Amino acid sequence: RSLEGLGFELPPIGAYGVGMVFLPQDESVRSKIQRLLEEYAQAEGQEVLGWRDVPVDNSGISQTARDVEPVVRQIFVGRGGNCNSVQDFERKLFVIRKQVEHRVTASLEVGAGGFYLPSMSARTIIYKGMLLASQVGDYYLDLLSPTFTSALALVHQRFSTNTFPSWELAHPFRMIGHNGEFNTLRGNVNWMKARQQALTSPVMGEDLAKLWPLIDEGQSDSASFDNALELLVLGGYTPAQAMMLLIPEAWSGNALMSQERKDFFEYHAPVMEPWDGPAAVAFTDGVQIGATLDRNGLRPARYVVTKDDLVILASEVGVLPIKEENIAHKWRLEPGKMLLIDTDQGRIIGDEEIKETLIAKRDYGALLRESAVSLSDLKAAKTQKVSRDTRGLLDIQQSFGFTQEDIKFVLTPMAESGQEPTASMGNDSPLAVLSDKNKSLYSYFKQLFAQVTNPPVDPIREELVMSLISYIGPKPNLLGVDYSTVTKRLQVSQPILGFDDYEALLNIGQLTDGAFDSEVIDTTFVRDDGPDGMERALSAICEQAERAVHKGKTILILSDSAVDQARVAIPALLATSGVHH
Numbered sequence: 234r235s236l237e238g239l240g241f242e243l244p245p246i247g248a249y250g251v252g253m254v255f256l257p258q259d260e261s262v263r264s265k266i267q268r269l270l271e272e273y274a275q276a277e278g279q280e281v282l283g284w285r286d287v288p289v290d291n292s293g294i295s296q297t298a299r300d301v302e303p304v305v306r307q308i309f310v311g312r313g314g315n316c317n318s319v320q321d322f323e324r325k326l327f328v329i330r331k332q333v334e335h336r337v338t339a340s341l342e343v344g345a346g347g348f349y350l351p352s353m354s355a356r357t358i359i360y361k362g363m364l365l366a367s368q369v370g371d372y373y374l375d376l377l378s379p380t381f382t383s384a385l386a387l388v389h390q391r392f393s394t395n396t397f398p399s400w401e402l403a404h405p406f407r408m409i410g411h412n413g414e415f416n417t418l419r420g421n422v423n424w425m426k427a428r429q430q431a432l433t434s435p436v437m438g439e440d441l442a443k444l445w446p447l448i449d450e451g452q453s454d455s456a457s458f459d460n461a462l463e464l465l466v467l468g469g470y471t472p473a474q475a476m477m478l479l480i481p482e483a484w485s486g487n488a489l490m491s492q493e494r495k496d497f498f499e500y501h502a503p504v505m506e507p508w509d510g511p512a513a514v515a516f517t518d519g520v521q522i523g524a525t526l527d528r529n530g531l532r533p534a535r536y537v538v539t540k541d542d543l544v545i546l547a548s549e550v551g552v553l554p555i556k557e558e559n560i561a562h563k564w565r566l567e568p569g570k571m572l573l574i575d576t577d578q579g580r581i582i583g584d585e586e587i588k589e590t591l592i593a594k595r596d597y598g599a600l601l602r603e604s605a606v607s608l609s610d611l612k613a614a615k616t617q618k619v620s621r622d623t624r625g626l627l628d629i630q631q632s633f634g635f636t637q638e639d640i641k642f643v644l645t646p647m648a649e650s651g652q653e654p655t656a657s658m659g660n661d662s663p664l665a666v667l668s669d670k671n672k673s674l675y676s677y678f679k680q681l682f683a684q685v686t687n688p689p690v691d692p693i694r695e696e697l698v699m700s701l702i703s704y705i706g707p708k709p710n711l712l713g714v715d716y717s718t719v720t721k722r723l724q725v726s727q728p729i730l731g732f733d734d735y736e737a738l739l740n741i742g743q744l745t746d747g748a749f750d751s752e753v754i755d756t757t758f759v760r761d762d763g764p765d766g767m768e769r770a771l772s773a774i775c776e777q778a779e780r781a782v783h784k785g786k787t788i789l790i791l792s793d794s795a796v797d798q799a800r801v802a803i804p805a806l807l808a809t810s811g812v813h814h
Contacts, residue, residue, distance in 0.1 A: 243309065249309055249311050250310045250355040251353075251355075253359055255305060257303065271308075273332050274308075277315075277328060303348075323467060356519025356520065364403070366390040389412070391403070402453050407463055411454075412513045413514075415510045417509045418508075421461070425448055426448075432710060432712060436712075436714075464711075472517070477498075482498070482528050483529075483569055483698040486699075492598070497592045503709060504711060512527040512532060513527070513548065520576055522573075524566060524571070525571040526567065528568055534547075535565045538560070539555060541559065571587055573587050604719045604720060606748065609726055611737040633796075701726065702727075703725045704722050751789070752784075752786045754774055755792060755793075757802050759800060759801075774791070775811050
């Protein structure tokens with residue numbers, strides 16, 4: 234009805250998509266962006282049906298929000314002949330959106346109140362902004378229409394814990410609303426970048442290359458997680474399976490979990506690193522809508538099911554007034570558990586059914602037996618041995634910058650007890666950058682997380698949700714959803730390697746019949762060459778690493794064991810990050 238007089242008609246549902254677009258107030262820039270959207274849509278074989286101004290009323294919003302308020306428009310895109318299904322169309326709209334975002338970021342000065350695409354989909358439309366929850370309905374006049382209906386709705390009002398408030402960072406994002414923090418964000422984003430060259434997708438095909446960079450710099454942790462979820466869902470995973478990869482429940486130490494479920498999580502562990510931290514995440518692809526809780530259960534999530542088939546999930550009960558006699562069921566999300574509503578099937582699916590259905594599709598135990606190699610099971614007998622260091626212990630300690638305090642209060646307790654040393658809360662030592670003493674490179678870096686809103690976790694009493702298991706070697710194809718290629722994975726039980734472990738890595742090619750192959754790269758440089766010598770050595774290390782990969786080496790061992798009076802070790806943190814990036 235609101236399209237009357239705009240000069241175009243809409244095809245049937247599923248045959249068109251709607252892009253919700255935040256545009257700059259500058260008319261010339263706005264026109265350029267609109268042309269870009271049309272050009273990319275047409276280049277991808279889709280039909281641009283027309284544009285619509287979204288009616289808004291900004292009289293009730295704050296002056297701060299009004300100062301950076303965008304122009305809100307909708308673009309309507311008809312499904313092209315190269316899309317055989319709505320899901321194919323969703324992928325094309327995703328590709329169009331990402332290309333336009335990259336082009337605008339690279340070529341136009343947008344500035345405050347600039348360009349952003351809250352949604353571009355044939356299934357969902359996102360109305361959001363730098364608004365209070367109570368202002369959304371009054372700001373977007375569409376929401377006041379009695380004919381505006383939906384089978385599902387995802388609503389979230391957030392507090393800006395890690396970022397400043399803005400129109401584009403308001404929740405929800407394209408697929409999620411998120412209460413919490415992802416403390417592993419930097420690592421998750423870096424690993425996603427590292428996958429770019431090796432990633433292939435049977436459903437995305439050549440379009441996959443158009444998506445990068447997948448996660449833009451400067452976003453919030455929630456926006457970055459949303460980008461990752463989009464890739465998985467549009468790359469072939471179901472929303473529930475994608476969420477199980479991104480936020481897995483605690484499994485390795487859970488004696489009550491079935492072996493089949495453990496096999497599922499163990500098989501997928503090297504496929505995707507957990508996005509870890511306190512998190513309650515509601516998610517939807519427009520057909521299914523659900524929610525999951527982090528494995529520690531550090532955010533509240535409660536739900537109510539009414540007798541007239543309304544499901545309400547929120548951080549607490551009583552968000553909407555529901556009479557007690559109309560409630561059929563109420564409960565809470567438990568740590569690592571999931572709730573799902575499928576609008577196609579018209580039913581609620583509980584955590585047990587969700588996961589058992591997914592697990593039953595493959596024999597993950599068989600896949601593990603085919604792919605998993607445990608470092609502790611490898612024996613380095615009759616192969617190259619590591620020569621034990623005969624140099625003075627004090628000389629080695631001094632060459633790596635250890636202090637008496639490190640030896641007494643950190644290393645000795647760890648060696649004697651096998652546990653992390655305990656200490657009183659607080660650290661009154663000066664920041665490394667302000668200290669007048671020589672500090673190791675590690676001292677300049679701190680964990681990045683929102684400390685105030687992250688409850689402390691005890692790794693001893695909460696051992697169930699902790700694991701030190703790591704994986705070495707090539708990562709499986711994240712979008713290899715057909716499981717046609719099984720990638721060998723080398724599992725390490727804890728991050729500190731002993732002599733036997735190191736010997737096994739040196740001889741990994743022989744011990745695994747060529748499934749893995751390693752190369753040692755020296756990370757020391759001549760002391761007399763000074764800082765320039767270290768820079769040249771670092772470049773040489775990166776070049777040697779690249780050559781080794783081209784030769785088929787699957788494990789690179791960065792070794793500073795050659796350190797002596799004439800050679801200085803490049804800090805392992807610097808050498809490792811140089812090779813990774």
